[in-house]
Amino acid sequence: xxxxxxxxxxxxxxxxxxxxxxxxxxxxxxxxxxxxxxxxxxxxxxxxxxxxxxxxxxxxxxxxxxxxxxxxxxxxxxxxxxxxxxxxxxxxxxxxxxxxxxxxxxxxxxxxxxxxxxxxxxxxxxxxxxxxxxxxxxxxxxxxxxxxxxxxxxxxxxxxxxxxxxxxxxxxxxxxxxxxxxxxxxxxxxxxxxxxxxxxxxxxxxxxxxxxxxxxxxxxxxxxxxxxxxxxxxxxxxxxxxxxxxxxxxxxxxxxxxxxxxxxxxxxxxxxxxxxxxxxxxxxxxxxxxxxxxxxxxxxxxxxxxxxxxxxxxxxxx
Amino acid sequence: xxxxxxxxxxxxxxxxxxxxxxxxxxxxxxxxxxxxxxxxxxxxxxxxxxxxxxxxxxxxxxxxxxxxxxxxxxxxxxxxxxxxxxxxxxxxxxxxxxxxxxxxxxxxxxxxxxxxxxxxxxxxxxxxxxxxxxxxxxxxxxxxxxxxxxxxxxxxxxxxxxxxxxxxxxxxxxxxxxxxxxxxxxxxxxxxxxxxxxxxxxxxxxxxxxxxxxxxxxxxxxxxxxx
Numbered sequence: 325x326x327x328x329x330x331x332x333x334x335x336x337x338x339x340x341x342x343x344x345x346x347x348x349x350x351x352x353x354x355x356x357x358x359x360x361x362x363x364x365x366x367x368x369x370x371x372x373x374x375x376x377x378x379x380x381x382x383x384x385x386x387x388x389x390x391x392x393x394x395x396x397x398x399x400x401x402x403x404x405x406x407x408x409x410x411x412x413x414x415x416x417x418x419x420x421x422x423x424x425x426x427x428x429x430x431x432x433x434x435x436x437x438x439x440x441x442x443x444x445x446x447x448x449x450x451x452x453x454x455x456x457x458x459x460x461x462x463x464x465x466x467x468x469x470x471x472x473x474x475x476x477x478x479x480x481x482x483x484x485x486x487x488x489x490x491x492x493x494x495x496x497x498x499x500x501x502x503x504x505x506x507x508x509x510x511x512x513x514x515x516x517x518x519x520x521x522x523x524x525x526x527x528x529x530x531x532x533x534x535x536x537x538x539x540x541x542x543x544x545x546x547x548x549x550x551x552x553x554x555x556x557x558x559x560x561x562x563x564x565x566x567x568x569x570x571x572x573x574x575x576x577x578x579x580x581x582x583x584x585x586x587x588x589x590x591x592x593x594x595x596x597x598x599x600x601x602x603x604x605x606x607x608x609x610x611x612x613x614x615x616x617x618x619x620x621x622x623x624x625x626x627x628x629x630x631x632x633x634x635x636x637x638x639x640x641x642x
Numbered sequence: 643x644x645x646x647x648x649x650x651x652x653x654x655x656x657x658x659x660x661x662x663x664x665x666x667x668x669x670x671x672x673x674x675x676x677x678x679x680x681x682x683x684x685x686x687x688x689x690x691x692x693x694x695x696x697x698x699x700x701x702x703x704x705x706x707x708x709x710x711x712x713x714x715x716x717x718x719x720x721x722x723x724x725x726x727x728x729x730x731x732x733x734x735x736x737x738x739x740x741x742x743x744x745x746x747x748x749x750x751x752x753x754x755x756x757x758x759x760x761x762x763x764x765x766x767x768x769x770x771x772x773x774x775x776x777x778x779x780x781x782x783x784x785x786x787x788x789x790x791x792x793x794x795x796x797x798x799x800x801x802x803x804x805x806x807x808x809x810x811x812x813x814x815x816x817x818x819x820x821x822x823x824x825x826x827x828x829x830x831x832x833x834x835x836x837x838x839x840x841x842x843x844x845x846x847x848x849x850x851x852x853x854x855x856x857x858x859x860x861x862x863x864x865x866x867x868x869x
Contacts, residue, residue, distance in 0.1 A: 331700055338703060372693040378682060381689025385667065392664040404713050413715025413722065420716045423707055424763055431753040455753060456700045467707040474714050484709025489702065494663050499698045501663055505648070505670045507691035508684075512645040512677025548649055553812065557819050565823055577827045580816045581805070581835035588801040592794075595656055599698060602662070604757040604793035608766055615790040616797070623798060623847045630842040638835070 327450040329373060331460040336369030341482040342489050346399070349486075354397030358490060361390045365497065384504075391494040398490045416474075423470040427462050434458025488607075495606040495613075499599035502550050509549060518545060519562030528563070531572045532636055538563045539632045542583050543590035543624075550596025552587025559583070574639040582638070586631045592624040593617060648673030704758050712763060720764050721771030730772040732788055733855040737848055739765050739792075740799045744844060747803030750810065755796050766792040777862050784861045791854060795847070802843035805836035 343362035346355050364387045372380060390396075404412070413420065435458045441448040449457045467481060489496060509515070519541075526537050538559060545555035564583060568574040591597045595617065605613045612618075648669040655665030667688070674684035708716075724730045746754045755761075766789045773780055773788060780788075804810045808829040820827050 328697060331703075332696055335696075335700060335703055338706065368693060369696060372696065375693070377686035377690040377693075379689070380693050381685035381687075384689055384692045385685065388663045388667045392661040395661070406718075409713070409715040410718050411715070413718035416714060417719065418723070420711055420714060420719045424711055424716060427704060427707070427759050428754040428756075432751050435753065453697070456697055459753060460700060460703050463703045463707055467710070470707050470710050474710065476710060476713070480713070481706035481710050484713055485705040488705045488709045494661065496699070496702060498662055498666070500692060500695045501666045503695035503698060504688055504691035505666050505673070507694075508670045508673045508677070508687060509648065511679070511687060512648075512673045514645050514648065514673065517643060517645055553815055556815065560819065561823070576820055576825050577831045578835045580820060580827070581832045582839060584812050584816060585802065585805060585836060585839040591801065592797060595662070596652070598662075600797045604761060604796075605790070607757050607762045608789040608793060610786050610789060612786070615786060616793045619790045619794040620797065623794075623843070623850060626846045627802075627839070627843055630846070631839055634838050634842070638838070
């Protein structure tokens, strides 16, 4: 059976390759920092499952120190000039889209088909992780198509991966780091403290006030935790169920559905949701790391207001 | 109360623009210590949480093939294709992508998109290409505005589409949580009540997108006025 562990090995090999390309690139003034950063990251993928927790923790702190003291650098820019790329684009035409579109299409196919394929009674892939495993397999197939079609030198994919990964830099690791922070918040009981504060300080004797507190609380708490999934149980146990459902007789289904979506409005406004908001600014080479958040804030606020109105209107309807 | 110190560190760190990796690590270690863990226990807890969260990094596996295709001119091709459609403007390109992304996400096809797979190699170049087609050279500010909008469309359409699909993570989480509290709900019911917000999201964001073309035109006119 193909499990997440195999995909981690693959990711680890790619990170190791990126580390080696960096080591050999004299055009990067901080090449040893990059080598160490991606090298340690590779180790966490290749053998992370078997490492003692303390060793993993030390490795992570090592990565953070490498990235924050003197920081990471980048090798000399693009591998092809714009004219070369224009010429190549004209030569290959729409065929270039085939491997690119193969990734999402094969991922979707994989998520559907892999659930049905079994070998000797056990599933071919770990069904619980079918989406990420499908994504990994789809990228391998797309890469094969790309290599057969373009016939570049064999080292090209890893050099290109290095170019893009160094353009993203430390932001590539931030989502994972924030997920780890969320776990420590949970251990320390941060959620309960926050909902306790909300209950103590906000007037909660009118249904509309409670609904506004719940929806806005979901958004604010999501902004703090970076994740609506972390905010939902805390806010719903602290405010939603005892007040909206039990005290005022609201419908728990409607409250939960709209409450979760109010949390998503918070996700649009916070740098803590790094994979949605910070990583794209790095990927798109934007100088302002809050550029995506700034575009999203007006929509998020209007939509949050719409959610408060919808919940007021719908939750007590029956 | 002391356990809120991590939140304070994160807020101050982001405002002072200190390296976020460092800020988040210090916030995590401080939160653990405030929560009563010993120094070594905190480091171990942080390491364990980092290792269990590795799945969020699997998306980077797309970089070798995306990089290879970019080297071969994928972005340039995406621009050319949009250039041939005379009706294409930045707003319209992004509106079409918003609708496609939201509808496919609502059908559970959340993987048909993403910043590394779709926005960087295809959608952002197409949105930029549509504007370049009209105005030739774009000022940097406009170029960055278009790219940020492309990323925002991917996020908003995904968030407010996926909750209409009954087997998505958030619906399973809501159901599991309510179940623990003795309330049984149907996933289909949860999905249906996500529809009003999904419609609002579409109307609000697409209305804003319609103004993007005008904003780009104004930015270009502004630039042309300057000597």
